[in-house]
Amino acid sequence: xxxxxxxxxxxxxxxxxxxxxxxxxxxxxxxxxxxxxxxxxxxxxxxxxxxxxxxxxxxxxxxxxxxxxxxxxxxxxxxxxxxxxxxxxxxxxxxxxxxxxxxxxxxxxxxxxxxxxxxxxxxxxxxxxxxxxxxxxxxxxxxxxxxxxxxxxxxxxxxxxxxxxxxxxxxxxxxxxxxxxxxxxxxxxxxxxxxxxxxxxxxxxxxxxxxxxxxxxxxxxxxxxxxxxxxxxxxxxxxxxxxxxxxxxxxxxxxxxxxxxxxxxxxxxxxxxxxxxxxxxxxxxxxxxxxxxxxxxxxxxxxxxxxxxxxxxxxxxxxxxxxxxxxxxxxxxxxxxxxxxxxxxxxxxxxxxxxxxxxxxxxxxx
Amino acid sequence: xxxxxxxxxxxxxxxxxxxxxxxxxxxxxxxxxxxxxxxxxxxxxxxxxxxxxxxxxxxxxxxxxxxxxxxxxxxxxxxxxxxxxxxxxxxxxxxxxxxxxxxxxxxxxxxxxxxxxxxxxxxxxxxxxxxxxxxxxxxxxxxxxxxxxxxxxxxxxxxxxxxxxxxxxxxxxxxxxxxxxxxxxxxxxxxxxxxxxxxxxxxxxxxxxxxxxxxxxxxxxxxxxxxxxxxxxxxxxxxxxxxxxxxxxxxxxxxxxxxxxxxxxxxxxxxxxxxxxxxxxxxxxxxxxxxxxxxxxxxxxxxxxxxxxxxxxxxxxxxxxxxxxxxxxxxxxxxxxxxxxxxxxxxxxxxxxxxxxxxxxxxxxxxxxxxxxxxxxxxxxxxxxxxxxxxxxxxxxxxxxxxxxxxxxxxxxxxxxxxxxxxxxxxxxxxxxxxxxxxxxxxxxxxxxxxxxxxxxxxxxxxxxxxxxxxxxxxxxx
Numbered sequence: 001x002x003x004x005x006x007x008x009x010x011x012x013x014x015x016x017x018x019x020x021x022x023x024x025x026x027x028x029x030x031x032x033x034x035x036x037x038x039x040x041x042x043x044x045x046x047x048x049x050x051x052x053x054x055x056x057x058x059x060x061x062x063x064x065x066x067x068x069x070x071x072x073x074x075x076x077x078x079x080x081x082x083x084x085x086x087x088x089x090x091x092x093x094x095x096x097x098x099x100x101x102x103x104x105x106x107x108x109x110x111x112x113x114x115x116x117x118x119x120x121x122x123x124x125x126x127x128x129x130x131x132x133x134x135x136x137x138x139x140x141x142x143x144x145x146x147x148x149x150x151x152x153x154x155x156x157x158x159x160x161x162x163x164x165x166x167x168x169x170x171x172x173x174x175x176x177x178x179x180x181x182x183x184x185x186x187x188x189x190x191x192x193x194x195x196x197x198x199x200x201x202x203x204x205x206x207x208x209x210x211x212x213x214x215x216x217x218x219x220x221x222x223x224x225x226x227x228x229x230x231x232x233x234x235x236x237x238x239x240x241x242x243x244x245x246x247x248x249x250x251x252x253x254x255x256x257x258x259x260x261x262x263x264x265x266x267x268x269x270x271x272x273x274x275x276x277x278x279x280x281x282x283x284x285x286x287x288x289x290x291x292x293x294x295x296x297x298x299x300x301x302x303x304x305x306x307x308x309x310x311x312x313x314x315x316x317x318x319x320x321x322x323x324x325x326x327x328x329x330x331x332x333x334x335x336x337x338x339x340x341x342x343x344x345x346x347x348x349x350x351x352x353x354x355x356x357x358x359x360x361x362x363x364x365x366x
Numbered sequence: 367x368x369x370x371x372x373x374x375x376x377x378x379x380x381x382x383x384x385x386x387x388x389x390x391x392x393x394x395x396x397x398x399x400x401x402x403x404x405x406x407x408x409x410x411x412x413x414x415x416x417x418x419x420x421x422x423x424x425x426x427x428x429x430x431x432x433x434x435x436x437x438x439x440x441x442x443x444x445x446x447x448x449x450x451x452x453x454x455x456x457x458x459x460x461x462x463x464x465x466x467x468x469x470x471x472x473x474x475x476x477x478x479x480x481x482x483x484x485x486x487x488x489x490x491x492x493x494x495x496x497x498x499x500x501x502x503x504x505x506x507x508x509x510x511x512x513x514x515x516x517x518x519x520x521x522x523x524x525x526x527x528x529x530x531x532x533x534x535x536x537x538x539x540x541x542x543x544x545x546x547x548x549x550x551x552x553x554x555x556x557x558x559x560x561x562x563x564x565x566x567x568x569x570x571x572x573x574x575x576x577x578x579x580x581x582x583x584x585x586x587x588x589x590x591x592x593x594x595x596x597x598x599x600x601x602x603x604x605x606x607x608x609x610x611x612x613x614x615x616x617x618x619x620x621x622x623x624x625x626x627x628x629x630x631x632x633x634x635x636x637x638x639x640x641x642x643x644x645x646x647x648x649x650x651x652x653x654x655x656x657x658x659x660x661x662x663x664x665x666x667x668x669x670x671x672x673x674x675x676x677x678x679x680x681x682x683x684x685x686x687x688x689x690x691x692x693x694x695x696x697x698x699x700x701x702x703x704x705x706x707x708x709x710x711x712x713x714x715x716x717x718x719x720x721x722x723x724x725x726x727x728x729x730x731x732x733x734x735x736x737x738x739x740x741x742x743x744x745x746x747x748x749x750x751x752x753x754x755x756x757x758x759x760x761x762x763x764x765x766x767x768x769x770x771x772x773x774x775x776x777x778x779x780x781x782x783x784x785x786x787x788x789x790x791x792x793x794x795x796x797x798x799x800x801x802x803x804x805x806x807x808x809x810x811x812x813x814x815x816x817x818x819x820x821x822x823x824x825x826x827x828x829x830x831x832x833x834x835x836x837x838x839x840x841x842x843x844x
Contacts, residue, residue, distance in 0.1 A: 008808050111663055111776060120775060123782055130789045141806035142792035146785075148805070264666045271777045275785060 004207040007215025009140050010199070012147040014219030017195035017283050019150060019226075019276040021103055022333070024250045026192050026227060027234035031243040033185030035177040036170045039231035041189060046224040049193045053220060055344035057213045060203055063351035067204050069294050071347050074354045082295050088339075089291035093308055095332040096284030097315035100124050102325035103277040109322070110251070110267060121316045124278070129309045131282050132289065133302060136205055139282065146275035153269055154226055157233060159257045164236040176240060191333040192227065196220065197340035198283040201290050285312065376451040380470035382406055384450045385463060395457075400427045403435035408453075409462035415477030422473050423462055432466075439464060444471045458531075478502060483509065486588035486610070488755050493630045498588045503533055503607040506590075510537060510605075513594040518542075524555055526569060526606070530562030533607045534569070537593075542600040544833040547616060547797045551602055566604070566611040567756060576794045580763060582756040583796050585617040592626045600834030616799040616831050619791055620816045622757035623647065628819040636819030644817060646751035649744060650761050651787075654691050655772035655780050657741040661687040663776035679735040688773030690734050694742040695766065697724060702746070803831045 005013075022029075030038030063071055072081055104120050112120065131142055174181065199216060206212045234249040237256075243249050254266035262268070285308050292304060319325045378384060382397075385408050389395040398407045407423055426438050438444070447453045447470040453463045460476020483505065486498030499506045507521060522536040534555065538548060554573040563569045570584035571577065587593055588610050593603050596614035603614045623643045628636035660667050661680065668676060683690055701720040705713045728734050745765065752758040764787060771779035794801035804812030809830045814820035823842050828834045 006807070009806065107778060112778070115775070120778065123775065123779070127782055127785050127789065130786060134789070134793045137800075138789075138793045141800060141802050142789050144806035144808070145788045145792065145802065258669070261669065261672070262667050263669050264664075267664050267667055268777055271781045274778065274781050278785060 005137075005140060005202060005205050005212065006207055007211040007213075007218075009144060009215070010202070010206070010212050011215040011219035011222065012144050013140060013202075014196045014199065014216050015223045015226075016143050016147050016150065016276060016279045017198050018193055018220070018223045019273070020099055020195060020280045021106060021273075021277065021329070022192040022194075023227065023230060024106075024248045024270075024273075026189075027231050027243050027249045028247055029189050029192075030231060031176075031235075031240060032178055033182070033189055035174040035181075036240055037173045037235070038189075039228060039235055040173060041186070042224060042227050042231060045186075045190045045193065046220070046227075048190070049196070050217065050220060052341055052344070053196065053199075053213070053216055055341075055348070056197075056199060056216075059200075059344045059348050059351060060206070060213070062348055062355060063203070064355070065203055065206060066351070068200050068343065068347055069290075071350050071354060073294075074357075075350050078294075085291050085295050089288040090311075091332075091335065092284045092291070093288040093311050094315045095329075095336060096128075096281040096288070097312040098319065098325055098329050098332055099277060099284065100128065100281040100312065101316040101319050102322070102329050103274065104316075105319075105322040105325055106248070107270065107274075110270060117320070118317055122313065124274075124281075125309050125313045125316070127278055128281050128285060128312065129305060131278065132285050132308065133305045136202070136286070139286070143279055146279055149272055150276050151226075153272055154229060156254075156257060156265075156269065157229060160233050160237055160253060163256060164233065166236065168236050168239055170240070176244075178244075187334065187337070188330070191330065191337060193223075194333045194336050194340065195280060195283065197336070197343065198287060200343055201287055281312065285309075376454070377449045379468045380447055380450045380453045380463070380465060381468055382465055385453055385457075385465070385470075388450065388454050389457070398423075400430070400435075403427060403430050403432045403466070405435055405464050405466045407462050407464050408457060409475060410457060410460070413460040413477065413479070414462060414475035418475040418477070419462070422475060423464070427464075435466065439466070439471045444473050446470070447472050455531075478504065480505070489588050489592075489625075489753065491589075491625070491627050491630075494627055495589075495591050497590060499590060499593075499605070499610045499612055501608050501610055503535055503605055506605045506610075506612065507535055507537070509590045510594065510597075513590055514539070514597060519597070522552070524552065526555065526558055527560060527562040530564075532563055535605045536602060537597060537605065538602045539597050539600070542598065542828070542832075542834050542836050543602055544600065544835065547799075547833065548602055550797050551604075551615060555604075563606070564608060566606045566609040566613050569604075569606055569609075570613050575796065579790060579794055580760050581619065581791065581794060581801070582622070582754070582760060583617060583794060583801070584613040584615050585621050585754070586611040586613045586756065588612070589626060595626060595629070598828075598839070600828045600832035600836070616797040617801075618796070618799070618803040618816075618831050619794075619801050620804070622754040623752060624816070624819075625753040631819075633819055633821040640816075640818050643751050643753070646748035647761065649748035650752070650758070651765050651768055652780065652784070653745045653748070654695060654738075654741045654765065655768040655783070656777075657738060658687045658691045658769055659772035659776040659780050662773060676735070676737055679729075679737055682732040683735050684732065686773070687738070688769065690738055691742070691769050691773070692766070694724070694728070694734055694738055695745075695769065697728075698742055698746050699762065799831045799833070803829075 027038070030041060034041045101117070101121055104117050104124060108115070108117060131139055134142075177185065179185070196216070230250055234243055234253060237253050238246065238249060246252050251266050251270055254269050255264060257265040259265070289304060289308055292308075296304070319328065386397070389408070392410070394410050394412045396409060396411050399405070400407070405427060407427075409419070427435055430438065444464070447456060447463065453470050453472065456472040457463055461472040461474050464471045464473065480502045481500055483497045483500055485496045489498070497509065499509065511519065516539070518540040520538055520540050524534045524536060525531045526534050536548075536552065551573070558572045560572065563572070566586055570586065574583040576583060585596070593612045593614060596603055601614050601616065603612050605612050623640065628639055631639070661676070665673070685693070701716060705716050708716060724739065729736050729739060749758045749762050752761065768780060768783040771783040773779070775782065791802055792806065800807060803809065804816055811827050812829055812831070815825050815829070822840070826840055826842070827837050828839050
């Protein structure tokens, strides 16, 4: 029995792919680049990315569910594509590594300051290996549970009511940025949405119904909702200047939660985002894996995954401080965002050409 | 000494010499000859019943002539054996083989051995039927037939073990079971190549799809009511001769947290019990590990009112929390294992000794802190809340891994461990069905009968995991 991914699981998948470390700094990024009431920008940015998803939907329909590789190889010889594939897969694997290492280094602000980050990253890689070596359905099943664990953190919002105040919002919009409204600033804020382009690699596994895309939109909408929650909580919790000054305001808000048995919940809550980062690294790793698979189709999966994890670890070890990973993550995410838009824009015409060719061939033979 | 069996010996005509050859050196093998008719009767003394021997062999054949004996043998329940192997199998199953003119007839004289139906000791209930499965396969099937009086309850006889040839009966309800599941299971059982299996929990390890996983993948039960409810859910059950446990499949992880009692209580109470078990599951795997994590790395997480007590109680302890916790967990496991191996009467002594030694002396001697005792004891108790013994044993083992990870990397280690468990669980399939049903793939209807026990009017469908062609279970309205 061949399983297919249905809308519900794809929705969770999209949510989990989009959640990563950038969520924690989002209010700061918004305050720095967009200014007062920066949370409103989330609506606009979300709409832009919804359009990006729409492009994928067109691609799925025009390409009749075929994978990006099939489409590309339909018009370009494989030999020419190979170096391109190799570059892309190394990029994705390296990006996955940076996401993981960045999380570990960030975690070390809170705890384990003296532990070797490489040791923790090794364990992280082990988990990524465990997940990546499974088939896509098992990965999605695991992601469903990770979603439940990560998403339940949204339930903590009522704990902020005491310290949250509407007074901290102003009536003026998008004022008080460091250097006015810049394209760079808006782009930096939109990095938070990176990750959903993973869906392109799942086309062959989708149920051939539009319900799947409904799931993707719902997942995206839910993620937008979570971002709004995060941003509004931070903007009402701290003053505007504080949000601008704190690099990770979301972590700071969590420090204020006190339960009868436990204090300083950020220790635990932030750790739960480990799962979101595992998912990000795994999805980038998976993208690298399927791309490499086109070059070396005969290599056993286990060997390929092991090689990918070795690469992830090696790249991860290359970065030793948070400033480095943050800078590289930003660069990587810019490229990834460009790819997210470029891939459907390039592939849709190819799919159309192939469709016409296919029709012509069917017409001739028929 | 050993008599080498040839093809000829097994598939040839059932002659006296051949039969005797097959059972050479078996002291319990007996031969009786009846002069007037010239028949020879062979059987294994220990497994045939005296009464039936008297009724079906001694009385009819003692004075019968040849013609008369032949006339009797042609009537049922005497049946003709095809060859020597047929005879051999019949004798091993408790039949007598009656030989006349190089022809053999078999008659079943087997005596039902074993204990009577009693209450299961591993799965006790307060409200609900108290009968449990026994080691005798026929008695177990009789119990099932009494519960489900339908000709659609089908039984499929297989045998497992090349030497033991232990009978295994597969039960399913025609029309409710998914034929693919049934074929796949039968295929897997037929592929087993082993000399013998003795227990259902051993058998299922040969047919599960993930042999290296720590988790049990087939639900086993000793309770007929549980087995019957699985059958009616469109699942398949298997009863093995010599084992009081019955397996059912396909199985999901959360099936191990349900008990038939849940349905015998009011639904709110049943739901509360289910939730309690899920909490018990979390405590079992995580509580001690969390203690280790907090006391090793994250003291800031403890509210200051509790911190004083905790540091005071920890101050005398010379070990780091990780060793302290491993020491106590191992002691508890020792106590549990000792309690399980000892007769009940001495078992109580173990409880008292363990209680005093662990409860007081260890703390006074400065071996452990009071709070750790609470953590360890709570985890141990919580593990017994889980109705399935095999599952609770697996979870106790996992706990050690989590404690070590928490001792190494605190909360991060703990959650990494939990992540690994989730990944492990997500990779398991049972007859192709996901082990994580009803979460992934999600089925909200099933969740109503997994994490809670919904009211009966809400439980109208059979579980999706069984992929039953007949999905509706009941049509009760609110």
